[in-house]
Structure formats: structure tokens, C-alpha cells
Amino acid sequence: QQQVKQSPQSLIVQKGGISIINCAYENTAFDYFPWYQQFPGKGPALLIAIRPDVSEKKEGRFTISFNKSAKQFSLHIMDSQPGDSATYFCAASKNGDYKLSFGAGTTVTVRA
Amino acid sequence: NAGVTQTPKFQVLKTGQSMTLQCAQDMNHNSMYWYRQDPGMGLRLIYYSASEGTTDKGEVPNGYNVSRLNKREFSLRLESAAPSQTSVYFCASSEGRQVNTEAFFGQGTRLTVV
Numbered sequence: 001q002q003q004v005k006q007s008p009q010s011l012i013v014q015k016g017g018i019s020i021i022n023c024a025y026e027n028t029a030f031d032y033f034p035w036y037q038q039f040p041g042k043g044p045a046l047l048i049a050i051r052p053d054v055s056e057k058k059e060g061r062f063t064i065s066f067n068k069s070a071k072q073f074s075l076h077i078m079d080s081q082p083g084d085s086a087t088y089f090c091a092a093s094k095n096g097d098y099k100l101s102f103g104a105g106t107t108v109t110v111r112a
Numbered sequence: 113n114a115g116v117t118q119t120p121k122f123q124v125l126k127t128g129q130s131m132t133l134q135c136a137q138d139m140n141h142n143s144m145y146w147y148r149q150d151p152g153m154g155l156r157l158i159y160y161s162a163s164e165g166t167t168d169k170g171e172v173p174n175g176y177n178v179s180r181l182n183k184r185e186f187s188l189r190l191e192s193a194a195p196s197q198t199s200v201y202f203c204a205s206s207e208g209r210q211v212n213t214e215a216f217f218g219q220g221t222r223l224t225v226v
Binding site for chain 1: 220
């Protein structure tokens with residue numbers, strides 16, 4: 001079964017709105033939580049990542065919020081733009097491990 | 113800047129046929145990976161190679177084999193293709209000397225088994 005559970009499967013947001021994607025994990029050994037962005041016909045690319053020693057990380061309009069006690073983390077896309085329309089994957093890995101465990105993905109559609 | 117290059121981009125196979133997916137990276141990365149992407153399943157790791165000369169199974173290795181030919185190249189072989197292997201396959205690489213570093217993905221191979 002998937003070690004990282006991601007929701008929702010898809011969402012539609014108006015231009016300028018906020019997109020929120022949530023992920024939850026069970027393995028407390030995970031200590032690296034990246035988000036990948038994938039456009040149609042392309043491979044995923046790293047968007048932003050966080051480690052559990054901080055509760056929030058912001059890069060431009062993208063923010064990761066991390067709740068270690070709840071074993072949850074989320075991606076917020078502020079002021080969503082049509083160019084943000086893509087599939088977003090959360091992922092997690094353990095210290096000392098090379099492998100990423102991915103969530104199922106969320107397709108975000110931003111309507112102009 | 114080529115990054116991670118996969119060939120072919122598209123392939124149609126008949127059930128029982130074999131084929132090899134090729135992957136090469138030019139970033140001098142130590143670690144390489146093969147994932148498959150299916151709707152609603154995210155990306156699942158098939159095999160990985162932490163460093164040249166080593167390979168290990170991931171989550172879904174059955175029906176596949178891999179070869180780390182050298183530091184640059186990591187191939188995935190389907191010996192006897194099955195319809196369940198219809199998927200989009202991604203090769204990725206990462207620096208690998210320090211764990212938890214960015215993984216760079218190729219553009220994918222869309223494989224259909226009929």
C-alpha cells in the first residue's frame with residue numbers, strides 16, 4: 001500500500017485563488033518531504049521540499065506546511081495562475097535511504 | 113543541458129515480446145531509478161541503483177530486470193511483456209553521495225502492451 005496518502009485527487013480553482021493539497025504519512029522514520037510538479041507529457045520536477053525541523057517553508061507563491069505530530073504536510077499555492085495547472089506529487093524518504101515514496105498525485109486546474 | 117534522456121518515447125508491444133528501455137544521464141550522478149506511473153497510483157519504484165555496480169528491487173520489480181551499464185546508463189528490460197505493464201515509465205537520477213537530494217526525471221516512455 002502507498003506509504004504517503006495524498007488528497008484530493010483533483011481540484012479546480014479560479015485564477016488568483018488558493019490551491020491546497022494535503023498529504024499524510026505513517027512512517028515516523030521519514031525525514032525529507034519534497035513536492036514534485038509535472039506538466040503533461042513531461043517528467044516530474046522538484047518544486048519545493050521541507051525537513052521536519054521546520055513547520056513551514058515558502059518559495060514564491062508555494063508554501064509547504066508541516067505538522068510533525070499529526071504526520072501531515074500540505075502544499076499551498078497562493079494567487080494560483082493558469083500556468084500552475086499541472087499534477088502535483090508529494091513524496092517522502094527516510095534518512096539514509098535513496099528511495100522516494102510518492103503520493104497518488106493531485107491534478108490542479110486553474111481557470112482564467 | 114540534456115539531463116536525463118530516455119529512449120524510446122513511445123512503444124507498442126505485443127504480449128510476450130521483450131524490450132529494453134534505455135536511460136542515460138549526463139550529470140555525473142551516482143544513483144539512478146526506474147519508476148512507473150499509472151493513473152491514481154502515483155509513481156512507484158521498480159528498481160534502483162544506489163551507485164555504479166549495484167542494483168536493488170523497489171516496490172514493483174516483478175516482470176522487470178535492470179542493468180547499470182556504467183555510471184551514466186541504467187536500462188530496464190521487460191522479458192515477456194504483459195498488458196499489466198502498460199504504463200508510463202520514468203528514469204530518474206540523483207547525486208547520491210548525500211541522501212535526500214533532488215531527483216531529476218527524464219521525459220518518460222509511454223509503453224502499451226496489447
